[in-house]
Amino acid sequence: MVVHTGRHFLQIPGPSNVPDRVLRAMDMPTIDHRGPEFAEMALGIMEGCKRIFRTRNPVLIFPSSGTGAWEAAMVNTLSPGDKVLMAETGQFSVLWRTLAERFQIEVETIAGDWRHGARASEIEARLVADKAHAIKAVMIVHNETSTGVTTRVEEVRKAIDRAKHPALLFVDTISSVGSIRYEHDAWGVDVTVCGSQKGLMMPPGLSFNAISDKAIAASKTNRMPRSYWDWAEAIKANKLGSWPYTPATNLLYALREAIAMLEEEGLENVYARHTRHGEATRAAVRAWGLETVCVDPLEYSPVTTAVLMPEGHDANQFRQIILENFDMSLGAGLGRLKGRAFRIGHLGHFNDLMLMGTLSGVEMGLDLARVPHKSGGVLAAMDVLKSKEETVEVARVAVA
DSSP states (O other), X not given: OOOOOSOOEEESSSSOOOOHHHHHHHOSOOOOTTSHHHHHHXXXXXXXXXXXXXXXXXXXXXXXXXXXXXXXXXXHHOOTTOEEEEEOOSHHHHHHHHHHHHTTOEEEEEOOOSSSOOOHHHHHHHHHHOTTOOEEEEEEESEETTTTEXXXXXXXXXHHHHTTOOOEEEEEOTTTTTTSOOOTTTTTOSEEEEESSSTTXXXXXXXXXXXXXXXXXXXXXXXXXXXXXXXXXXXXXXTTTOOSSOOOHHHHHHHHHHHHHHHHHOHHHHHHHHHHHHHHHXXXXXXXXXXXXXXXXXXXXXXXXXXXXOTTOOHHHHHHHHHHHHOEEEEEOOGGGTTTEEEEEOOSSOOHHHHHHHHXXXXXXXXXXXXXXXXXXXXXXXXXXXXXXXXXXXXXXHHO
16 A cells, blocks of 8 residues: 555645635534524625625525535526526536436537537527527536636627527536636626535535526526525525525535635636636646647636547546556546546645646656656746746836
8 A cells, every 4th residue: 555645636626625724714613503693604604705706696505516506596497398508518518407307497408529618609599599488598617627618608698688588597607606707797697506615615515506686586486396495585594694494504614714715815816826827737738749628728717627638548547647656636537538538627725836746746647657748848837837927026016
């Protein structure tokens, strides 16, 4: 048995590394979730979530994974037999399609090659053709961690508006809120679905629905049965700093601390940090002579980079070699990319030296696994980080 020293490098695209501050925040006595101390904390957290999601409307918090938040979104706005339009951009869009079908929702799918985001022009064409307005919602994934591809949500909203179609817009932001620029209100999103374990730097266990007035109106007339996920009950209880059931008390301590950390750094700085880490990672991949799954520079993900393996080499074997030798976990290829790609996560509580350690482990692993590649990926990433840091330093001097 190999005994590893130091911390394990968790470089999957989520769950991401949990900061010590968040871990310590959870290490608190559980308090009465019907008492005044808890209510005061809960109301503050709810306001903080509005700032992070960039909305003035309610952000509902559920004790669940992100999948629960998707179920809540569907059962509160749709009825059995309703039709929705989904863009297939990766494994997670496929999973949401399966979930919808289990609720007897008819899914019209826009097929994709998993190397591009949702195409606003295709969505617009489908909506224009839907003269009877049978499509009740458009569902997209903002950041596909299975592929390292982002969808331009603003463009999708504009496409819906150009088509003059009343469909709701649902967006999966499970790996983007807290790491990639996202504007629930400004982008006209009706339901934002999120989870706690990625950009929000928490363990899994909380999920979120940010909801528009239009979505709330739909929830008052739809016919889907629900109880645990019912928005109306949650909204009513939340006004008093409570929930209609026992909340995940200690995870809420963690959420309060995570919000504080994001706001201390400043959301603009958080977004910029993730962008530069994505750029540095892709520079390393190019220097190695390997290929990213995402092919459109406008859709590169700031939080994860999916890398295709050369023909004849298994990505899972490569990941195993890195785990055994360097105690580092890389993300597996999912769905049609299983065994064909590995994923480097660079999101959440993360810095330059952590990225350099990650990329050094990948480059050494390529050598050990005898994967055809060129050397110099780590140096290429360093050049990107140094150039970006020099730009920031010049800006600081100019301001001073």
